[in-house]
Amino acid sequence: MKQLLNWKNSPYRKPLILKGVRQVGKTWILKEFGRQFYENTAYFNFDENEEYRQFFETTKDVNRILQNLMLVSGQKILPEKTLIVFDEVQDCPNVINTMKYFCENAPEYHVTCAGSLLGIAPARPSSFPVGKVNFMQIDPMTFMEFLIANGDENLAVYLDSIETLEPIPDAFFNPLYEKLKMYYVTGGMPESVRMWTEARDVAVMQEALADIIGAYERDFAKHPGVSEFPKISMIWKSIPSQLARENKKFIYKAVKEGARAREYEDALQWLVDARLVYKIYRSSAPGLPVSAYDDLSAFKIYLVDVGILRRLAMLAPTAFGEGNRLFTEFKGALTENYVLQELATQFEVVPRYWSKSNPPYEVDFLLQRENDIFPVEVKAETNTNSRSLRKFKELYGDRVKLRIRFSLDNLKLNNDVLNIPLFMAGHTDRLIGLALER
Numbered sequence: 001m002k003q004l005l006n007w008k009n010s011p012y013r014k015p016l017i018l019k020g021v022r023q024v025g026k027t028w029i030l031k032e033f034g035r036q037f038y039e040n041t042a043y044f045n046f047d048e049n050e051e052y053r054q055f056f057e058t059t060k061d062v063n064r065i066l067q068n069l070m071l072v073s074g075q076k077i078l079p080e081k082t083l084i085v086f087d088e089v090q091d092c093p094n095v096i097n098t099m100k101y102f103c104e105n106a107p108e109y110h111v112t113c114a115g116s117l118l119g120i121a122p123a124r125p126s127s128f129p130v131g132k133v134n135f136m137q138i139d140p141m142t143f144m145e146f147l148i149a150n151g152d153e154n155l156a157v158y159l160d161s162i163e164t165l166e167p168i169p170d171a172f173f174n175p176l177y178e179k180l181k182m183y184y185v186t187g188g189m190p191e192s193v194r195m196w197t198e199a200r201d202v203a204v205m206q207e208a209l210a211d212i213i214g215a216y217e218r219d220f221a222k223h224p225g226v227s228e229f230p231k232i233s234m235i236w237k238s239i240p241s242q243l244a245r246e247n248k249k250f251i252y253k254a255v256k257e258g259a260r261a262r263e264y265e266d267a268l269q270w271l272v273d274a275r276l277v278y279k280i281y282r283s284s285a286p287g288l289p290v291s292a293y294d295d296l297s298a299f300k301i302y303l304v305d306v307g308i309l310r311r312l313a314m315l316a317p318t319a320f321g322e323g324n325r326l327f328t329e330f331k332g333a334l335t336e337n338y339v340l341q342e343l344a345t346q347f348e349v350v351p352r353y354w355s356k357s358n359p360p361y362e363v364d365f366l367l368q369r370e371n372d373i374f375p376v377e378v379k380a381e382t383n384t385n386s387r388s389l390r391k392f393k394e395l396y397g398d399r400v401k402l403r404i405r406f407s408l409d410n411l412k413l414n415n416d417v418l419n420i421p422l423f424m425a426g427h428t429d430r431l432i433g434l435a436l437e438r
Contacts, residue, residue, distance in 0.1 A: 003136055004033045008110065013134070015099040015111040020138035021275055021304055022116035022219065023212050025190045027087055029138065030112050034083035038110070042075040046095060047088035056094035062106040065098065079108035090115035091222075100129035117219060119273040137275075139345055140188030140305040143180060143338075144426045150197045152179060159427060165434055167410040168421065176423040177408065181326050184334050185317045187307015188341070202317050209311040216276060231255075231267035239277065239301055240313035243333035247362075248300045249282070249355075261297075268301075278302045278340060283352035283366050286373040286396055290352055290366070300353060306338040324381055327408065327422070332380030335422065336364055339378050339406050342425035343367060351376070354392065361388040369432055372401055379407035389417065402435055404428070413438060 007016055018026050034041030044052055055068045066077050077084060089095045095113070102111050113133075141149065147156040158172055168176075186196045186205055189212055195205040220232040238255045242248065252259040271277045282298035283290060303309040310317075315334075319326045327335050343351055343365065351365040354375065365376040375392045389403045393416075403417045411431075412419050418435045420428060 001029070001033060001036075004029070005037065007134060007136070008037060013107070013110070014103045014132060015113065015129075016134045016136060017096075017099070017118060018112060018114045018136050018138060019118045019275070020114075020116070021140075022215050023189060023191060024138055024140055026114040026116075026138055027085075028190070030083070030085045030087075030114055034085065038083040039078065039081040040076065041083045041085060042069070042073070042077045043085045043087065044069060044073065045087045046092045053092050053094065056092065056098050060098060060101050062098070062101050062109070066106075066109070077109070079106075080110065082110070084109060084111045086111070086113045088115050089113045090117045090120070097129060100132040103129070103132040117222065117274050119275050120270070140307075140341065141190060141193055142188060142342060142345055142426050143183050143423060146183045146186070146188060146193060147179060149193050150179065150182070155179065159424060162411075162424075162427070163434070165411060165413040165418070165431070165438065167412060173410065173421070176421070180423040181320050184306055184310060184326050184338065185320050187305040187310065189305055189307060192307055206311065206317065209307055213308060213312060219274070220270075225266075228267050228270065231264050232270055235264060235268050235271060236276070237312070239303060240309065240330065240333070242301060243309070243337070244313075244330040246331060247360075248331075248333070248336070250299055250301045276304050278304070278344065278350065280340070280350065280365070281352050283354050286354070286366055286375070286399055288368070288371060288373070290349055290368055290373065294352065298355075302337045302340050304341075306334055306341060309337050310334060324408065327380040332378065335380040335406075336378050339376075339422070339425050340365065343376075343428060346426070346429045356391070361391045363388050363392050367404070367428075369429065373399075374402055374404050374432065375400065376404045376406070379405060379409075381408055386417070402432060404432070 007013055018030065020026050031041060031043065046052055055065050059065060070077055086095055102109060144156050155172065155176055186192045191208045191212065192205050195201060195208045217233065221229050234255050242250055242254055252261050252264050255264060272279045280300045280302065281294040281296065283293045284295055285293050287293050313330060315329055319329055340351065347367060347369060349368040351367050353364055354366055355362040363375040364378045367374045367376050375389055377386050377389050386405055393400050393403060405417060405419050406422050406425055407419060408422060409419050411421055411424065413435050418431065420431055
């Protein structure tokens with residue numbers, strides 16, 4: 001909401017394209033934003049009303065288009081006072097293209113577009129108004145947002161207030177640890193969170209996640225190449241088994257016996273462009289720019305949301321009540337996925353990972369913060385013996401200002417190792433700042 005308000009008040013405002021996976025809350029946030037900060041919202045859904053598309057096919061004149069939309073819908077559209085929302089625009093290249101003319105000829109109108117699979121749209125450049133739109137990305141709810149939704153605002157406020165790297169009292173630590181288990185079960189998709197926080201009904205929450213996964217799988221059929229559809233589906237379904245292995249490097253043979261990279265890489269790229277998965281490359285060394293050190297043949301794949309991963313892996317929510325089992329279930333994959341999600345919302349550069357063979361060492365993530373790179377290890381339990389972090393420090397010495405470990409241990413800074421409790425992953429950026437000051 002703050003980002004949307006900054007957009008509204010910016011002297012350089014352009015039409016806004018809101019990106020995000022299906023059912024992550026794009027429509028809701030735009031309507032709520034319009035309700036709070038505009039006189040009215042003019043909402044047009046191109047999936048429900050396909051006939052609206054014709055207004056964009058016959059003319060590029062913004063005033064004529066708006067005139068037609070007002071007449072057909074009975075909604076008034078006023079410069080500066082109305083928020084215009086074009087929804088489900090992913091299949092309407094002409095609507096997206098018209099944003100160029102809104103930007104150039106009618107900047108007084110506040111226009112937003114939403115749609116899933118918009119990451120795929122720039123691949124069809126003829127229809128894309130490059131440089132004429134602002135972008136905003138909406139991701140699943142973070143653990144902090146989950147706490148607020150769950151009525152635990154006091155815990156969220158407490159975490160925000162931490163200014164020293166000292167152990168967290170049990171009175172806060174234990175409930176936060178329990179809430180994190182709950183978040184692994186629900187994930188951050190608003191519908192799933194709502195079913196849990198309002199109804200406290202596990203079966204309904206399970207159903208909500210199954211419906212979301214079903215919606216994604218129906219989207220695979222929208223790939224322009226019909227032959228790619230089964231490949232996308234097979235990669236998607238293989239992700240839990242890819243993450244269940246000790247070495248989580250993505251292997252095409254795990255998708256289908258005898259599968260080769262060249263047959264499947266387009267299908268995988270489609271999932272990456274749709275932002276349904278994160279592709280994390282192996283880095284050969286902690287240098288800048290990080291992309292220069294990418295080993296393009298080695299990468300790991302994580303899902304957009306930890307709850308969706310749990311549901312796709314058919315892991316029953318009952319694991320929630322069984323001690324640490326949820327954190328260690330299929331080799332800590334849920335935990336790594338959760339940590340990546342929390343890091344991706346805080347840092348501009350997508351994390352990488354680092355590994356060495358013979359003997360094997362692996363650092364789960366390399367994180368770029370400003371011009372520093374930090375090795376990150378994710379431990380699903382309190383067993384925090386970090387031989388890979390030690391090896392990384394040994395190899396790269398003074399280039400490593402700080403090593404970071406996420407675990408179920410308490411918050412502490414031990415020489416140059418910062419241990420962050422898993423439930424504080426959303427505060428990583430701030431905690432690194434505190435550690436560097438010390």
